[in-house]
Amino acid sequence: MSYDHKNIEKKWQQRWEREGVFYASDASDKEKYYCLIEFPYPSGAGLHIGHPRSYTGIDIIARKKRMEGKNVLYPIGWDAFGLPTENFAIANHRKPQEVTKENTDTFRRQLQSLGFSFDWSREINTTDPEYYKWTQWMFLQFYKASMAYKAKTKINWCLSCKIGLANEEVVNGVCERCGGQVEKRDKEQWMIAITKYAQRLLDDLDTVDYLPKIKKQQQDWIGRSEGAEVDFKVSNSDEVIRIFTTRPDTLFGATYMVLAPEHELVGRIVKDEYRIEVEAYVSEAGKKTDIDRADATKEKTGVFTGAYAINPVNGKEIPIWVADYVMMGYGTGAIMAVPAHDERDFEFAKKFDLPIVEVVQSDERVDGCFAGEGTAINSNFLDGLSTNEAKEKITAWLTEKGLGKATVNFKLRDWVFSRQRYWGEPIPLVYCDKCASTGSASGDGWVPVPDDQLPVLLPEVEKYEPTDDGESPLSAISEWVNTKCPKCGGEARRETDTMPNWAGSSWYFLRYLDPKNNEVFADKSKIGYWMPVDLYNGGMEHTTLHLLYSRFWHKFLYDQGFVSTSEPYVRRHSHGLVLADDGHKMSKSKGNVINPDEIVEKYGADALRMYEMFMGPFEEPVPWSTNGLLGIARFLDKVVRLKEMVRGSEEDVVTRMLHKTIKKVTEDIDGLRFNTAVSQMMIFVNDVQASGSITKESFLKFLLLLCPFAPHLSNELAEQLGVESCLETNQWPEFDASLIVDQVVTIAVQVNGKLRGEIQASPNSTQAEVEALARADENIAKHLEGEIKKVIYVSGKLMNFVV
């Protein structure tokens, strides 16, 4: 670099801090603008080169909005609870608190070296007791509203982490964190009833401005499907099997039933002579990992129970099977099988030689199974009806007879909220035997820790490893576990589970609004002023987890009257990963990691920021290229040299290009098209260089445009030109529309759609004038022999002769 980036950067970072340029005032006449990035998990590896991509993009928007006169809040904090820190602490015999402190110190230094316009006075940390006090308090609101409950469930148990995982944390049947094997295990867990909000989480997507792919992914995850519940009586028994189906119109084609292996009825209905075989199958299925079971390509398995059910529509006896292609977690864990019209049932029926009865006729003849819609046949009173009509009629019939009803089913499961780990927020509940027996604690014996005793602090422990029985390490500290019941004062025990790290991140954007408040999590008037978040940027990987959880959490707070809007985020955008230069993910093991500290040291923060904006479209993954970074460094050097060209006047082309650049950069920033904004600034600088002169006024306007991208250098150059204030406190430049219009335009001339020449003309010349000019062109005239059938003219752009 030809300029002293190290000193310049330090100088301006100190001045911004000293003058409080990025301080967001809670009392302002200006219109507010709240932009947010996902606060980082401070890992031991330090800042990834990908972090600054998202942060710079939103920083550019924050800086521009300030210059446009908005009161901007752009905060930062640390999502610091979590397994990697805990695992590091275990491996190195360190306290997670100390490790977290070191990591956040590193991240803070690294982020500050990049000159982001964060309001550092609002920095938060989810592991700070003053923060997690409110996470605990909010959990208690869920509990008090009967939204948190303890349930014995089959949970995903990671054998290596020794931890229960939410469904969302099991990826392809293995642990999302460590890649280890996952098995099913029974465990009492705290659950939060997110499914009660499924419909609203779906409906309210219509009220927000998210990228379409983000909405789609949330819709699919919530997974609403309409259908019917139908009760099948078990022959010679009082038992009833309830099933869910999206195709009640195919009821006449149900030729057998299937229960999931975990279904409670299996043991009760199985006939003695089949019991051994069935029990063996069920136990085998329990041992299977999800990855085996979810492999749709493998052959279906199952066993007959010896029992029969009665198809309610025709009284026919149909056999009841147990098979692991039916999941306990969806619908009722039992299905009616219609092999003629369901691929899986068809495959199963073929293998076990079960009857296949066609009840839907399709227009086109299909071999095997037809899962589409058509006309009902072999279905008694449904015959001749379309699929939709048949669905309606049969559902009405079932309802009338008390055999079933229309139902809506969601894929979304309730949120497993317990972790048997140390490094998380303790769940602030106490179990009291006495209160449980007297029924004074709502009957279940769990008593909330009173608000004035929050936070329930994480105690110091010797060892952080989970215990072998899977309980949290907290359970080993008897002086912490044993406590007094807040209700009756008797002997009681603390809950030793902690919360998942999705808890603290579900509401952090609210704490930014009032980070030091000891009375409430945030003052209501501040929430009223700042919320909702105007722009939230983050990774696609958080779409179904963090983004959905935090929407849900916020809706709950809204229902409780604690926040002012039912949706937390107005607009959601996503950024692409920064890959290694070989196109793969950066990883220590591959040795292809780029360290941001080294880049800042060598090329400067401005070069890194601007390169990350230029490397490609904001949303797309892009490989790193140090050569590309060099190109940006050269561009910044050129900008420095532009100062030598400042004169009293400039050519008209420079003025016009400046105004075009103002327009383009303004629009591109609003649309998060940072790469083309940078490219436009390069074009401008090239033009000025070619022309050799620029006025001070124009150069300053350009520096204002450059400021959000390369804030240190543009401030420094502006100061050298006599500007005393920080550029960030100046007005964003406006363009003169009359200077955008070109005086001479180039019109492409085609013959039969092929380019044969170009002509220069005034932008308001008539078609006849342009045609005359075109015909005068030798090369064009050459191709115009023969009859001209048609002339197409796009004003100021193109003329096409059809011959």
Next chain:
RNA sequence: GGGCGAGUGGCGGAAUUGGUAGACGCGCAGGACUCAAAAUCCUGUGGUAGCAAUAUCAUGAGGGUUCGAUUCCCUCCUCGCCCACCA
């Protein structure tokens, strides 16, 4: 298997209410400056033919609509991400 997205020079990418394909940057080649180098500046740079003017081919493959298609439609291939026996 399903959903979403994407395939454009040696590389990152630009251009879509259908209107000059390859902006901008990297890389490469030649030149200027220099004793030399770095830096900087200038010129060139999709393929083929040609000294050139120019012609012709070209946006994953093949068809279609159109005066005109990277953009719209159909079929197929490849890659990425997400989900995955969801009844």
